[in-house]
Amino acid sequence: MxxxxxxxxxxxxxxxxxxxxxxxxxxxxxxxxxxxxxxREFNGKSLLTLMKVGISEGDTIILKCDGEDEDIALKSxxxxxxxxxx
Amino acid sequence: MxxxxxxxxxxxxxxxxxxxxxxxxTPKGASIQSSDVENEIERFIQGKALSVNQLExxxxxAVKKLGAEKAEVFQGQIEIVTxxxxxxxxxxxxxKQLMNAEVAVHLAFExxxxxxxxxxxxxxxxxADDLRDIRQRIVNNIAGRERNDxxxxxxxxxxxxxxxxxxxxxxxxxxxxxxxxGSETGSLTSHVSIMAQTLLxxxxxxxxxxxxxxxxxxxxxxxxxxxxxxxxxSSAVLSTYREKQRLEIQESQQLSGIVDLPSATLDGKxxxxxxxxxxxxxxxxxxxxxxxxxxLYRTEYLYMDQESMPTExxxxxxxxxxxxxxxxxxxxxxTVDLGGDKKVPYIDFPEEDNPFLGWRGVRIYKDYPGLIKAxxxxxxxxxxxxxxxxxxxxxISVEEIQRLKALLSELQSELMRxxxxxxxDIKVGVMIETPAAVMVSEALAKEVxxxxxxxxxxTQYTLAVDRGNNRIANQYNELHPSVIRLIKRxxxxxxxxxxxxxxCGELAGTLRAVELLIGLGLDELSMSxxxxxTVKKKLINCVYDDALYLADQVLQxxxxxxxxxxxxxxxxxxxxxxxxxx
Numbered sequence: 001m002x003x004x005x006x007x008x009x010x011x012x013x014x015x016x017x018x019x020x021x022x023x024x025x026x027x028x029x030x031x032x033x034x035x036x037x038x039x040r041e042f043n044g045k046s047l048l049t050l051m052k053v054g055i056s057e058g059d060t061i062i063l064k065c066d067g068e069d070e071d072i073a074l075k076s077x078x079x080x081x082x083x084x085x086x
Numbered sequence: 087m088x089x090x091x092x093x094x095x096x097x098x099x100x101x102x103x104x105x106x107x108x109x110x111x112t113p114k115g116a117s118i119q120s121s122d123v124e125n126e127i128e129r130f131i132q133g134k135a136l137s138v139n140q141l142e143x144x145x146x147x148a149v150k151k152l153g154a155e156k157a158e159v160f161q162g163q164i165e166i167v168t169x170x171x172x173x174x175x176x177x178x179x180x181x182k183q184l185m186n187a188e189v190a191v192h193l194a195f196e197x198x199x200x201x202x203x204x205x206x207x208x209x210x211x212x213x214a215d216d217l218r219d220i221r222q223r224i225v226n227n228i229a230g231r232e233r234n235d236x237x238x239x240x241x242x243x244x245x246x247x248x249x250x251x252x253x254x255x256x257x258x259x260x261x262x263x264x265x266x267x268g269s270e271t272g273s274l275t276s277h278v279s280i281m282a283q284t285l286l287x288x289x290x291x292x293x294x295x296x297x298x299x300x301x302x303x304x305x306x307x308x309x310x311x312x313x314x315x316x317x318x319x320s321s322a323v324l325s326t327y328r329e330k331q332r333l334e335i336q337e338s339q340q341l342s343g344i345v346d347l348p349s350a351t352l353d354g355k356x357x358x359x360x361x362x363x364x365x366x367x368x369x370x371x372x373x374x375x376x377x378x379x380x381x382l383y384r385t386e387y388l389y390m391d392q393e394s395m396p397t398e399x400x401x402x403x404x405x406x407x408x409x410x411x412x413x414x415x416x417x418x419x420x421t422v423d424l425g426g427d428k429k430v431p432y433i434d435f436p437e438e439d440n441p442f443l444g445w446r447g448v449r450i451y452k453d454y455p456g457l458i459k460a461x462x463x464x465x466x467x468x469x470x471x472x473x474x475x476x477x478x479x480x481x482i483s484v485e486e487i488q489r490l491k492a493l494l495s496e497l498q499s500e501l502m503r504x505x506x507x508x509x510x511d512i513k514v515g516v517m518i519e520t521p522a523a524v525m526v527s528e529a530l531a532k533e534v535x536x537x538x539x540x541x542x543x544x545t546q547y548t549l550a551v552d553r554g555n556n557r558i559a560n561q562y563n564e565l566h567p568s569v570i571r572l573i574k575r576x577x578x579x580x581x582x583x584x585x586x587x588x589x590c591g592e593l594a595g596t597l598r599a600v601e602l603l604i605g606l607g608l609d610e611l612s613m614s615x616x617x618x619x620t621v622k623k624k625l626i627n628c629v630y631d632d633a634l635y636l637a638d639q640v641l642q643x644x645x646x647x648x649x650x651x652x653x654x655x656x657x658x659x660x661x662x663x664x665x666x667x668x
Contacts, residue, residue: 019162058400
């Protein structure tokens with residue numbers, strides 16, 4: 001299992017548009033992907049859950065990947081979040 | 087009959103009402119038998135598949151009509167329909183609680199909707215409507231109910247009225263026939279409002295009970311400026327609105343022409359026309375209305391409505407976005423001006439008898455140095471992405487600006503040590519909005535690269551009038567002889583020291599003051615973006631020599647009334663009432 005802590009930089013956070021793209025990217029990997037925000041941990045491949053929890057600009061999250069392709073998954077997702085601009 | 091709602095997309099529409107039948111259907115139903123479980127699961131799967139199909143089609147249509155970016159909302163909807171957790175929940179309810187598929191879906195979404203609606207973020211809360219839209223589609227498909235909006239068979243010039251208009255509804259509308267939309271639900275940031283703005287379709291949302299008052303085929307006027315829906319308007323009301331439509335068309339035609347003309351008087355005196363912005367979303371309007379730059383970027387919005395101070399990173403990101411959008415056009419970023427009526431929970435504001443004369447603007451920086459350091463660092467770091475300039479608010483003394491410049495210098499050294507690049511030639515200016523600043527403007531001009539005159543506060547402090555106080559608000563007058571003389575003094579101080587001077591208060595966008603401001607010698611005017619075309623039209627029709635003469639005349643009069651008269655005489659005849667007997 002690998003993990004990384006990140007702070008969300010972009011204005012709209014992981015909402016609708018970036019959220020959709022994040023989940024689709026996450027789904028391309030075999031490993032389990034979870035996101036931890038404060039004391040809640042949830043499935044990073046579920047857009048519905050992502051919307052319910054609400055990840056906004058300034059939030060600090062921990063990305064966890066567990067499984068076969070966990071390293072590349074973590075790297076890709078991190079890069080994706082860092083590249084968000086809107 | 088006039089119904090009030092929230093204007094969600096600017097414009098005026100006149101047409102026949104087309105009532106969208108409500109698709110809202112709350113499923114009920116008996117529980118199922120355990121032997122039916124697999125069948126119900128299958129109904130759910132089929133319902134999802136059909137929904138995905140429909141949404142793919144809608145997506146394609148939307149890409150054509152609204153562009154790929156706005157159409158992405160349907161991709162998000164598809165993602166939700168196929169969501170893992172949702173599927174698990176629904177299956178769980180069908181298998182373990184023996185609910186039928188429609189009810190299982192309805193309840194699974196209910197939880198999500200409730201949670202989304204309780205989030206703090208306004209933008210996020212509006213997503214609850216999207217979830218309802220998606221849920222309705224899945225439920226309708228499972229139940230085999232048809233969506234019954236035949237908007238392709240309507241006559242021309244129809245105004246769609248409904249309890250609720252969903253993105254899917256809107257995407258199917260032929261905007262050549264649908265000239266306006268009105269709904270009882272919805273908000274300014276809902277997807278439908280945003281789509282309507284993109285397509286320039288006037289819209290009014292939150293118009294309670296409009297569906298009870300409007301019948302299919304009724305004549306309707308939809309006012310997307312003030313948020314009214316007028317049913318069966320009188321001929322007087324109709325002609326008023328037809329006139330508004332005509333003027334709007336005229337304005338937008340002239341607009342496209344004006345944007346490209348050089349920003350100068352008939353005899354070649356140049357004046358820069360800039361826009362005031364509050365958020366980076368305002369930048370698009372600034373560009374559209376032809377702003378030559380941002381004359382005032384109010385950064386308070388980054389600080390307000392937050393639990394804690396915005397991080398340097400978050401600010402850096404915001405400033406970078408604006409600078410990149412504006413490219414080589416300057417962006418004057420005003421450091422945060424909190425206090426008075428702008429309070430935040432993470433700063434300890436005292437109880438003040440006179441908040442207006444109190445702890446605000448740069449005064450707060452001394453007690454919260456982290457605040458200004460983070461902001462200046464963020465601005466410096468972002469400065470490599472465009473033409474940033476720094477503006478300090480509420481200055482009353484030379485010492486203040488000297489201290490701030492020293493701090494800036496310190497932070498620049500810090501960044502150099504950290505090997506973070508920044509614009510080392512970044513311009514620094516001060517707001518002149520207090521009489522004190524005006525009176526030492528000669529000295530201030532030697533310390534900075536530019537001035538920006540804030541006429542709103544300057545007028546209040548000079549006339550000792552609180553424009554929020556009803557008893558005396560009518561004495562607030564930006565064209566008071568004292569205010570004009572102070573403005574002149576600031577301009578003279580600036581030019582005597584070779585620096586430029588602009589104005590960012592309301593006066594800068596006031597049509598009848600434009601010629602005077604040109605004649606007084608301002609180099610820049612900054613205003614809210616929609617004012618730009620009107621002001622530019624005035625500018626390019628002015629003669630600088632005449633403006634100088636006008637300014638001279640005004641500076642020699644000592645009463646507001648005389649000044650008002652002089653200024654109104656320069657308006658083309660027909661725009662004002664002449665009072666020759668005064």
